[in-house]
Amino acid sequence: MATRKIVRRFVLPACLAAGALALLASPAAASVFGPRPAHSPNADDIRTAYWVAIIVGAVLIVAVHAFLIAALVRFRSRRGRSPQRFTAGARAFVRPAAPLVAIAVGLFVFAVVMTTRARDVEATGPEGLGADGDLVAQVNGLSIPSGSKVLNINVIGQRWLWRFEYPGGAPGNRVFSYGELTVPVDTTVLLHLASTDVTHRWFIPTLGGQVDALPGQDVSTWFRADEVGRYGGQSTAFSGTSYTTMRAWVHVVTPQQYESFIGAKREQLTKAQDYVAKKLEETTPSGAIP
Amino acid sequence: MTPAARARPELVTEAVPRRRQAWIERATSSDHKSVGMLYIGAALWFALAAVAALVVMRVQLIVPENTTTDPEIFDRTMSSFTVTGVVLFAIPLALGLFSYIAPLQVGARGVAFPRLNLLSFWLYVAGGFAIYGSFLWRPSEAGFATFPSLSEPLYSNTHGVDAWIVGTALAVLGFVCFAVNLVATLRTMRAPGMAWRRVPPFTWAANLGGYLLLVCGPVMLAALVMLFIDRHYGGVFFDPGYGGAPLLYEHLAWFFLTGAFAFVVIFAAGVISDVLPAFARKPLFSHGSTTACLLAIAILGPLAWMRNMYSAPIPTAFIVFAMLFAVALTIPIGLLIYNWIATLWGGTLRTRAAPLYAVAAISALTIGLVGDLAWSLIPVGWQIQDTAAAQGATIAVIVGASVLGGFSALHYWMPKITGRLVGDGLSKVALVAILVGLYVFALMSFFAGVKGQPVDVYKFYGEQGLDGYNLVASIAAFVMAGGIVVELGNLAYSYSRGVVTGHDPWGGSTLEWYASSPPPVHNFDVVPDVRSVEPLYDIRRAIRDRTQAWRPPAREPAPAPAEREPVGGETTGTR
Numbered sequence: 101m102a103t104r105k106i107v108r109r110f111v112l113p114a115c116l117a118a119g120a121l122a123l124l125a126s127p128a129a130a131s132v133f134g135p136r137p138a139h140s141p142n143a144d145d146i147r148t149a150y151w152v153a154i155i156v157g158a159v160l161i162v163a164v165h166a167f168l169i170a171a172l173v174r175f176r177s178r179r180g181r182s183p184q185r186f187t188a189g190a191r192a193f194v195r196p197a198a199p200l201v202a203i204a205v206g207l208f209v210f211a212v213v214m215t216t217r218a219r220d221v222e223a224t225g226p227e228g229l230g231a232d233g234d235l236v237a238q239v240n241g242l243s244i245p246s247g248s249k250v251l252n253i254n255v256i257g258q259r260w261l262w263r264f265e266y267p268g269g270a271p272g273n274r275v276f277s278y279g280e281l282t283v284p285v286d287t288t289v290l291l292h293l294a295s296t297d298v299t300h301r302w303f304i305p306t307l308g309g310q311v312d313a314l315p316g317q318d319v320s321t322w323f324r325a326d327e328v329g330r331y332g333g334q335s336t337a338f339s340g341t342s343y344t345t346m347r348a349w350v351h352v353v354t355p356q357q358y359e360s361f362i363g364a365k366r367e368q369l370t371k372a373q374d375y376v377a378k379k380l381e382e383t384t385p386s387g388a389i390p
Numbered sequence: 391m392t393p394a395a396r397a398r399p400e401l402v403t404e405a406v407p408r409r410r411q412a413w414i415e416r417a418t419s420s421d422h423k424s425v426g427m428l429y430i431g432a433a434l435w436f437a438l439a440a441v442a443a444l445v446v447m448r449v450q451l452i453v454p455e456n457t458t459t460d461p462e463i464f465d466r467t468m469s470s471f472t473v474t475g476v477v478l479f480a481i482p483l484a485l486g487l488f489s490y491i492a493p494l495q496v497g498a499r500g501v502a503f504p505r506l507n508l509l510s511f512w513l514y515v516a517g518g519f520a521i522y523g524s525f526l527w528r529p530s531e532a533g534f535a536t537f538p539s540l541s542e543p544l545y546s547n548t549h550g551v552d553a554w555i556v557g558t559a560l561a562v563l564g565f566v567c568f569a570v571n572l573v574a575t576l577r578t579m580r581a582p583g584m585a586w587r588r589v590p591p592f593t594w595a596a597n598l599g600g601y602l603l604l605v606c607g608p609v610m611l612a613a614l615v616m617l618f619i620d621r622h623y624g625g626v627f628f629d630p631g632y633g634g635a636p637l638l639y640e641h642l643a644w645f646f647l648t649g650a651f652a653f654v655v656i657f658a659a660g661v662i663s664d665v666l667p668a669f670a671r672k673p674l675f676s677h678g679s680t681t682a683c684l685l686a687i688a689i690l691g692p693l694a695w696m697r698n699m700y701s702a703p704i705p706t707a708f709i710v711f712a713m714l715f716a717v718a719l720t721i722p723i724g725l726l727i728y729n730w731i732a733t734l735w736g737g738t739l740r741t742r743a744a745p746l747y748a749v750a751a752i753s754a755l756t757i758g759l760v761g762d763l764a765w766s767l768i769p770v771g772w773q774i775q776d777t778a779a780a781q782g783a784t785i786a787v788i789v790g791a792s793v794l795g796g797f798s799a800l801h802y803w804m805p806k807i808t809g810r811l812v813g814d815g816l817s818k819v820a821l822v823a824i825l826v827g828l829y830v831f832a833l834m835s836f837f838a839g840v841k842g843q844p845v846d847v848y849k850f851y852g853e854q855g856l857d858g859y860n861l862v863a864s865i866a867a868f869v870m871a872g873g874i875v876v877e878l879g880n881l882a883y884s885y886s887r888g889v890v891t892g893h894d895p896w897g898g899s900t901l902e903w904y905a906s907s908p909p910p911v912h913n914f915d916v917v918p919d920v921r922s923v924e925p926l927y928d929i930r931r932a933i934r935d936r937t938q939a940w941r942p943p944a945r946e947p948a949p950a951p952a953e954r955e956p957v958g959g960e961t962t963g964t965r
Contacts (some may be wrong), residue, residue, distance in 0.1 A: 153764035177738035184736035200724040211767035305842040309772020310701040316630025336776040336844040338533040
């Protein structure tokens with residue numbers, strides 16, 4: 101009798117919880133239930149926070165349902181059974197409140213730590229590009245390790261695509277691209293987000309969290325891609341009819357490939373500008389202001 | 391027992407007014423019960439509209455790159471879906487039940503401002519008409535809460551957005567009027583002995599919900615008026631080109647929406663705390679702690695509004711503050727669930743539809759609120775806010791609270807409202823459909839969102855690997871929608887053709903069961919003196935004690951025992 105009670109009270113719920121956790125934590129399940137794999141330190145921190153939250157949440161859900169189902173099964177109305185009328189004061193809530201307070205405090209402290217870690221910009225790694233070192237200690241709430249080299253990219257959202265401006269060159273004559281951002285691997289990339297029309301949101305799930313791109317406000321975020329590849333994402337702030345098509349890709353290449361990409365782009369731009377200038381000269385009469 | 395207050399004549403008239411047509415009576419009666427029925431009826435119609443919108447959107451998202459629906463049509467559906475689900479369905483359903491039941495539960499013979507109460511309903515319906523009337527021309531395509539800059543005239547130069555703004559503002563203005571009346575009624579018109587510590591949890595929820603609307607409603611009104619001035623009278627509140635800030639509107643709108651979210655949860659908690667004791671036939675485990683938890687949710691809930699804005703450029707200290715409130719909500723919500731399980735424990739639960747819907751609501755709320763808890767952690771929020779994951783968790787809470795909790799309340803109180811029971815068989819089938827559909831839909835949406843599917847997209851792409859999740863989520867949404875429609879039909883049928891029942895079919899212990907079904911205009915001929923949280927239980931116990939103590943009066947002095955002949959083993963009793 102006593103054994104059955106123990107089994108029913110503790111062993112069964114524990115088995116259920118363990119089974120649910122095993123189901124969640126297995127690698128196969130992780131690919132189904134979890135986010136896409138991280139390729140940047142800040143995305144790593146977000147993944148850690150996600151799994152902790154999901155496991156704590158799963159334990160809470162299983163615990164509540166175990167007791168709810170037990171109450172439903174055991175205490176249904178039957179012939180000859182009368183209810184036990186009991187009530188309790190506030191003191192009866194100390195015991196159940198203790199684990200809840202522990203969970204809340206634990207999650208809060210943990211999330212504050214992970215938030216700071218994800219916000220702290222990490223320095224460019226050994227394989228990264230040693231380029232463009234703007235020595236700034238802080239940009240829009242991001243603290244940057246002193247003396248580190250970062251690649252500053254302007255990201256401008258407009259309906260319904262992204263424009264990327266690469267460092268180097270005069271302000272009006274910078275290399276730019278649309279839709280796809282090409283960056284070197286293992287290099288800290290600082291994104292300066294802005295919008296020319298409505299609110300957009302920068303979100304590449306494998307390279308960090310969501311950040312608003314607002315009109316009239318500078319917002320910054322960062323990532324450091326750890327692997328060569330092409331990572332996709334799309335805006336999550338509704339921006340009108342073709343909002344769904346507002347996708348973005350980050351093409352991570354080696355530093356050498358990046359240098360040659362910038363060189364080729366600059367050449368293309370010069371060619372195009374020369375062509376436009378020539379065309380203008382041909383079509384406008386000499387002496388007239390174009 | 392039960393010293394009773396004598397009825398006071400509430401109406402003084404020199405002539406009996408001529409009876410008008412029934413619909414005019416219904417539309418113009420300021421009786422709080424009539425207004426409550428109007429609210430419930432309108433809210434259930436808008437529930438149908440919200441279900442239809444969900445079906446349209448899930449049909450479009452069933453396969454990748456679907457072309458069934460135009461992006462414009464999808465955006466129109468999406469822009470009216472949230473406002474229909476929350477502002478036109480969830481809140482008014484709660485208000486209807488509050489208007490009908492709360493004055494009865496505190497033994498009031500009416501409400502403080504009956505005409506304001508009626509006005510609030512017509513403001514709300516006018517708002518609904520404005521939003522749905524725009525479907526005749528061109529409704530809003532500016533997103534679920536018309537965030538600027540998208541809703542500025544430069545990007546949304548249609549009258550649909552104006553209709554959305556005016557409609558939502560009218561409805562919210564109605565809710566504020568309603569809340570004024572509700573709070574005043576509950577403060578001033580409680581029966582003798584009905585101290586706050588004896589007010590039933592559902593009426594406590596009504597009281598706190600009233601205060602929530604009083605605090606959060608005007609904030610939304612301010613935001614909508616500012617947006618309207620921006621659109622039509624050259625305002626620059628939200629125009630960054632002139633030093634305005636779109637972020638300001640986001641703060642105001644999220645404050646209201648988060649408050650509405652807390653309102654809906656408090657409503658469901660009130661319903662569950664009233665239904666479970668009645669059907670488990672034992673008192674609520676802890677009345678005082680329940681009200682304390684509801685109060686904590688009402689305070690912490692709206693204060694956590696910035697938890698929806700983790701991606702915005704807000705200083706970290708502020709969003710940490712929001713996270714603190716959001717995570718702290720775990721404690722009162724967890725204690726409420728503990729309280730409900732302890733109420734079921736040791737009871738004898740009659741498995742009618744009302745308590746089953748209530749238990750299902752606990753389950754759905756648990757799942758949805760755990761999803762919200764995960765999303766409240768800032769790093770997780772950066773990953774899943776404004777994705778299908780956040781939508782899945784939100785829909786689980788809204789459906790759990792307003793659909794499951796609301797149906798539980800209707801099953802419980804419809805016999806009071808109409809004098810007829812709601813059929814049980816069909817509603818149990820509907821319950822299974824709603825519950826299974828909701829679980830699968832919420833989980834599949836959650837996992838799709840975690841993979842990166844944004845909310846409000848009209849299509850997704852084949853190479854994103856989201857096909858399976860969306861297919862299953864769509865099918866589950868159809869099952870859930872079917873369940874809701876079946877249950878709405880069941881309610882409509884039972885409203886006029888249900889089994890006629892007495893004034894207290896469940897053996898309830900709160901004052902509304904003391905009135906007849908449906909109650910007369912003045913609610914009570916006499917109001918019992920309230921001595922505990924369960925006034926009707928006190929009456930029943932007093933009657934039982936008297937009955938048991940009663941003996942037939944002796945006709946003649948009983949014969950002495952010695953004179954009595956012993957009869958072989960047989961005894962004769964007096965009773």
